Amino acid sequence: MHLDEPHRHGEPLSRDGSLERLSSTRFDVIVVGGGINGAVSALSLSAHGLKVGLVEADDFASGTSQESSNMIWGGFKYLESYDIRLVAGLCRSRNRLAAAYPTRILETRFMAVLEQGASFAPWFAALGANVYWGLGRLRTIRPRHRSKSTIHRLEPAVATAGIRGGIEYSDYLLADNDSRFVSELVIDAERHGAVVANYVKLESAELGTGVWNLALRDRSTGSTFEASAQVLVNAAGPLVSNVGTLTESRTSSRLVFSKGVHLIVPQVTDSGRILAFFDDAERLFYVLPMGHRSVIGTTDTPVDDPEVTVTGADRSFLLEQVSQRLDLDRNLEASDVISERCGVRALVVPPGGSGRRRDWTELSRRHAVETDEGRRVVSILGGKLSDCLNVGAEVVDAVRLCGLRPMPPAQKWYGEPPEDEQRSALSRAAGLDVTSDVASVMWRRHGRRMDEVLDLLDGDADLGGPLGELDPLSRADVMVMGRHERILRPSDLLRRRTMFSMLHRPDTVAADKGVRDAIRMILGDEGLRAMDADPAPTDDLKA
Ligand SMILES: Cc1cc2nc3c(=O)[nH]c(=O)nc-3n(C[C@H](O)[C@H](O)[C@H](O)COP(=O)(O)OP(=O)(O)OC[C@H]3O[C@@H](n4cnc5c(N)ncnc54)[C@H](O)[C@@H]3O)c2cc1C
CATH class of the missing domain: 1.10.8 (Helicase, Ruva Protein; domain 3)
Known part of the structure; x- marks a missing residue:
């Protein structure tokens, strides 16, 4: 049997069929970029009745969206700056996403360990966790203050000698990793009529009278073809300014980049919990479950170029930080690393913002969906997997500003089947x-x-x-x-x-x-x- 054959249930288009449709259809919108932001945009726009194409230069989710910590979270750390409204909003998005994808997004317990020199006393952190739980509308299991001896009993891998105690609370984790979640959204977009293609790159773009003419390259054969659409959605992630240059469109915000590395090592704990520690610079880092392995991460290094790789210094930093805080038979070494993940967070600097390093926690909260109405381009800057439903909704509003008429969908446009x-x-x-x-x-x-x-x-x-x-x-x-x-x-x-x-x-x-x-x-x-x-x-x- 040939795997591309159409079948009885969903009639998926073959790749050639998609490429043919891309070149022969006058689209309302073409989305450029198949990470989480492009995928959710294609899904939302197609579910709102628009004719949508999606092109991704490499594979779906092969950019930042395959390098995350896989967490769907409500922004506990932002409580440090007492920004209650922000955290309540993020928790609301988190809850909506988790309720819509109950088998793909799973509630997971975090054990946050507080060392002797930590900025917060365990009782204060426990109070914060209860506020977080309340802002999350009590949807998760209640947080608990944990004494040093309880942490030792529940998580014997944690080195308890230098700790004061900790708190256990809940957030959510993607069961099957970020990139699979993204490709499922792409398939859902296709089910709503979007025409999607990976390994198709936007190479140039020209705005005629109300219509974009795009030159696309099929990177699996090297051949080029043309496509047209009334509006472009620039969802190129860290490369948003490159596509901005191609389309001569402007955004008032700009991006700065922070590199983040994760290392996958043999399993440290089989409890299913995420262990959370503060590193030497008082930044949170995690030991996360991934199948029968553990993932250590992440780093947070300012970089100018979004193309990044793991360096020996990244590896040593993470292994050292984790080894100091775990009580294992021996310290983890570079030879224990099974695989690595590395990408850049694209952080949005608003107009007039400084982009200074000390403001980066603040910057990491935001995404921006900006519309250049004259050029008929909607650009998505920043954003998180956790906040993707808001991006999907905002993109629908943004294409309206460009003159398109999205229709309210008959059913909720996102979520697992009923x-x-x-x-x-x-x-x-x-x-x-x-x-x-x-x-x-x-x-x-x-x-x-x-x-x-x-x-x-x-x-x-x-x-x-x-x-x-x-x-x-x-x-x-x-x-x-x-x-x-x-x-x-x-x-x-x-x-x-x-x-x-x-x-x-x-x-x-x-x-x-x-x-x-x-x-x-x-x-x-x-x-x-x-x-x-x-x-x-x-x-x-x-x-
Ligand atoms: C270390 C780290 C940890 C993170 N942890 C979390 C977390 O736990 N939870 C969370 O919610 N978020 C997390 N994030 C943030 C999240 O991963 C990103 O915000 C998100 O993946 C960005 O998605 P995107 O679609 O904007 O970009 P990308 O995923 O990079 O997608 C952009 C796509 O555009 C394509 N493209 C570019 N140019 C073209 C072109 N000319 N033609 C066609 N296609 C093009 C690229 O190939 C790429 O695939 C983390 C990020 C990092 C770096």
């Missing part, structure tokens, strides 16, 4: 002898597309067994992912649609039979050759 669909998929799975654990993961992974997986299992139950040793991904899962998920290169599957190359070393991934079968099924022998030639690609196709 509970009755989930119940019926899970009960169908039970009828096919799929265990409830496997079925829950299947639902989280595929949502509505789970029916296609079950159709395959109905025809041949053998398609349901795990393909390899590293992950319970089945042949049926892979077939459905291949149909819908726009996987064009090994790293699309291994780094962004799954977490294989975050959780395992490159050689282990490349040698796993299941991974090899999955790559062969989706990308053929050419895909296998590409993986073998470069088992740890850092950058697939950057210009």
Whole structure:
């Protein structure tokens, strides 16, 4: 069977079909950039009845949106500046997102550890956590003050000798990583009629009478083609000013960049909690769960250039900070690092703002959606995964200023499918002898597309067994992912649609039979050759 074949349920367009539609349709809006901001814009605009195209120069979420801490949070740290209204607003966005994606965004306990020299006494931090809980409308489990001995009992990996105690509170974590969340939004946008393509780069743009004519390059073949739209949404993340230059559009805010690094190491705690510490500079850093690994991060280094890589100094800093605060058999070393994540936070400096380093916590709160009505360009600056629903709503308002007429959607434009669909998929799975654990993961992974997986299992139950040793991904899962998920290169599957190359070393991934079968099924022998030639690609196709 060819994986690109249209199928009975959702009729996904083949890549060639999408490229053809991109060049033959007069769009209301073309969104440039397929990170969280581009994906949520395409979803929101298409759900509001507009004809939308989305082009992403590399893979969806291959920019900053694959380098986050995976947290969906309400801004606890901003309580330090007593900005109650801000935190209440962020908590509201967080709650809305978590309620809309109940299987993909999970409430997670944080254990924030306060050292002897900490700026806050544990009782004061506990008071703050209760205020945070209240501002979050008590949606999460109640926070608790934790004594030194309780922390020792609950989290034996924490070095308790130099601590005063701590607080335990809740926020949320993306169950399957940031980039998968983004690609699901892209698929949802497609379901609402958006035409989407990864590995298609905007190279130049010309505004005619009320219409943008765009030159796009298909980076998988090198060929160029044209597309047109009334309005452009510039969602190029840290590269927003490059696309601003191409389109000669202006924003009154500007960006500064802060580099953030995460290291993935063997599991430090299996409690499921996020450990939170203050580093030597009194900045919060975390030990986060990721599958059966732990993620340490992050750094916060001002940089001028958004292209960043992990340096030896970044590695040493994080390993040193964490080793000082954990009580492990031995200190973590560079050789323990299984994989790394590195990206820049794009921080918005408002008009007249200084962009000074000491103002960066303040800057990190904001995003800006700006409209250049004359040029018919909407630019999205900054932003967080946590705040994406607000960006989606603001972009709809912004294109209205450019003369478009979005219609109110018939249903809520975001969120997982309704509970009755989930119940019926899970009960169908039970009828096919799929265990409830496997079925829950299947639902989280595929949502509505789970029916296609079950159709395959109905025809041949053998398609349901795990393909390899590293992950319970089945042949049926892979077939459905291949149909819908726009996987064009090994790293699309291994780094962004799954977490294989975050959780395992490159050689282990490349040698796993299941991974090899999955790559062969989706990308053929050419895909296998590409993986073998470069088992740890850092950058697939950057210009
Ligand atoms: C270390 C770190 C930790 C973070 N942790 C969190 C967290 O826990 N929670 C949270 O909510 N947020 C977090 N963030 C912030 C969050 O990750 C970002 O705000 C968000 O991912 C930005 O998304 P974006 O869509 O604006 O940019 P990007 O994800 O960078 O997307 C922009 C896309 O535009 C594409 N593009 C650029 N030029 C072109 C062109 N000419 N043609 C076509 N496509 C183009 C790029 O290839 C890129 O994929 C973190 C950020 C960092 C760096």
